[in-house]
Structures are given as structure tokens and as C-alpha cells.
Amino acid sequence: MRRTIGFIGGGNMGEAIIKGILKSKLYKSEDIMVSDIRKERLKYLKSAYQIKAFDNNPEMVKECQVIILAVKPQNAKNVLEEIKGVVSPEQLLISIMAGISTSFVEDFFSKSIPVIRVMPNTPALVLAGMSAISLGIFANEGHSQIAAQIFKAIGETVIVPETLMDAVTGLSGSGPGYVAVIIEALADGGVKMGLPRDLALKLAIQTLLGTAKLLKETNLHPAQLKDMVTSPGGTTIAGLHMMELGGIRGILIGAIEAATKCSQELGK
Numbered sequence: 375m376r377r378t379i380g381f382i383g384g385g386n387m388g389e390a391i392i393k394g395i396l397k398s399k400l401y402k403s404e405d406i407m408v409s410d411i412r413k414e415r416l417k418y419l420k421s422a423y424q425i426k427a428f429d430n431n432p433e434m435v436k437e438c439q440v441i442i443l444a445v446k447p448q449n450a451k452n453v454l455e456e457i458k459g460v461v462s463p464e465q466l467l468i469s470i471m472a473g474i475s476t477s478f479v480e481d482f483f484s485k486s487i488p489v490i491r492v493m494p495n496t497p498a499l500v501l502a503g504m505s506a507i508s509l510g511i512f513a514n515e516g517h518s519q520i521a522a523q524i525f526k527a528i529g530e531t532v533i534v535p536e537t538l539m540d541a542v543t544g545l546s547g548s549g550p551g552y553v554a555v556i557i558e559a560l561a562d563g564g565v566k567m568g569l570p571r572d573l574a575l576k577l578a579i580q581t582l583l584g585t586a587k588l589l590k591e592t593n594l595h596p597a598q599l600k601d602m603v604t605s606p607g608g609t610t611i612a613g614l615h616m617m618e619l620g621g622i623r624g625i626l627i628g629a630i631e632a633a634t635k636c637s638q639e640l641g642k
């Protein structure tokens with residue numbers, strides 16, 4: 375079979391992955407396909423990326439080596455029912471549907487279909503995502519490498535046992551929401567102290583982005599960086615004191631605990 379990839383669901387995340395695999399030259403546009411129930415999405419994706427569009431999921435699946443399930447979790451059952459007769463063990467199914475386990479997908483098929491579950495996050499839309507990858511029981515090392523290549527095109531990847539997927543969802547999956555609130559609050563602080571809103575927001579965003587880049591590129595432990603920027607009797611320790619009084623660490627730890635438990639509940 376040709377090295378082809380097809381997306382069931384050409385929404386936000388489907389488009390982000392299409393953009394990434396084209397930019398990284400992992401697939402040629404003629405080898406990428408998309409199937410969606412929205413005619414206007416198909417028209418847009420076809421003209422924006424010169425890919426092949428289908429309004430019928432099984433028809434597209436028949437032509438693909440790798441199939442990405444990128445519909446909302448509530449549509450999982452319908453889509454799997456639709457394609458279960460046309461998927462073969464030579465193909466690879468990759469599901470990005472939040473909370474849907476590999477065994478849920480595998481159980482639709484009478485054959486041993488390789489299934490991989492991936493939890494990407496929203497920064498994938500600007501090719502700066504964090505994707506965690508888990509293998510189903512019929513997926514092997516080769517399948518794992520295919521999935522890693524695809525998701526490296528939209529950011530960083532890690533391979534994790536599926537038992538950790540709920541905690542991944544609580545941290546990197548839900549994380550963009552926490553970080554957005556932190557950035558907004560930093561900007562609000564700047565506004566309170568007299569900065570214009572747009573300037574405060576620019577300072578807050580670049581400070582977060584720059585600090586994350588610094589930690590990533592130097593491998594400094596966050597505590598080392600905090601000590602480096604905290605001079606005796608200075609401004610940063612004054613600010614940090616207020617953060618500790620407010621319980622910032624406990625709040626963030628609690629946020630991830632709550633989101634993980636919520637993900638566990640939703641998966642039941």
C-alpha cells in the first residue's frame with residue numbers, strides 16, 4: 375500500500391496535523407486525505423492544502439495506510455461502526471479522541487487492528503504541541519515510530535503507558551487553559567500597576583514563553599532559575615512571597631489532580 379494518511383474529521387486538530395506533516399514533508403499532499411460531514415470544511419481543506427477530500431468515511435479508509443480518528447469523542451461510536459468492516463490489520467488506526475481508550479476502539483473490530491492513542495494539546499495549532507502516545511495491544515514498535523513521526527511534526531512527543539493518559543490530560547491536555555489564566559492574571563497585575571492592557575499582555579506572554587524556552591534549552595531546574603533571579607531584599611522575592619501566601623503551588627497541584635480525576639470519571 376502507498377504511504378498514505380487519512381483524517382476522519384477535518385476540524386481544528388485534524389487541520390493542525392495536516393499542516394504539520396506537510397510542512398515537515400513527512401507526507402506529500404497527494405497522499406493526504408480527509409473525510410468530514412461538513413462540506414464547507416472539505417472544500418476549504420481541499421483548496422488550502424491540495425489534499426483529497428471525501429464525504430464518505432469507509433471510502434477514504436480503504437485508500438489509507440494510516441487513519442487518524444479526529445472527530446469529537448461523542449462521535450467515536452458512530453464512526454467506528456461505519457468503518458469496522460473496511461479496516462485491515464495492515465493499516466494503523468491512531469485516535470486523538472480525548473478519553474477514548476485503545477481497547478474501546480479495538481473492541482469494534484473482529485480482527486487484530488493496531489491502534490494507537492494520542493493526546494495532543496492546543497499549541498499543536500501553531501506546531502508547538504505536546505503529544506503523549508500510548509500503544510494498544512496490537513500495535514508494535516514500527517507503529518509507534520510512525521505515530522511519533524506524525525506527532526513530532528506538530529511539536530514534542532512522549533510515549534507513555536495508557537494508565538498515565540488521565541494524568542497527561544490533567545497536565546499537558548488541560549494545561550493551555552491554566553497557562554492562559556496565568557498569563558491573563560499577570561497582565562491584570564500590570565494593568566493594576568498602571569500599564570496599558572496591550573503592553574501588559576505582551577510582557578506577560580513573552581515572559582512566559584521566554585522562561586519556558588530558557589528552561590528547555592538550558593535544562594536548568596526551575597528552582598535553580600528561581601534562585602538565580604531572586605536577589606536578597608529584591609523585587610522578585612517580594613513578589614514570590616505574595617504567591618506563596620496565596621498558595622500558588624497547592625492551587626496548581628490541585629488543579630492537575632482535579633482535572634486528572636475528571637478525565638478518569640469521563641472515561642468510565
Ligand SMILES: NC(=O)c1ccc[n+]([C@@H]2O[C@H](COP(=O)([O-])OP(=O)(O)OC[C@H]3O[C@@H](n4cnc5c(N)ncnc54)[C@H](OP(=O)(O)O)[C@@H]3O)[C@@H](O)[C@H]2O)c1
Nearest residue numbers: 383385386387410411444445446447449470471472494496
Ligand atoms: N482541539 C484540541 O486542542 C484537542 C486537544 C486534544 C485532543 N483533541 C481531540 O481531537 C478531536 C478533534 O478535536 P477538534 O477540536 O479538531 O474537533 P472539531 O474541530 O469539532 O473537528 C471534528 C470534525 O469532525 C466532523 N465530524 C463529526 N462527525 C463526523 C463523522 N461521523 N464523520 C466525519 N467527520 C465528522 C465535525 O463536524 P461537526 O462540527 O459538524 O460535528 C468537525 O468538522 C477530539 O476528539 C478531541 O478530543 C483536541
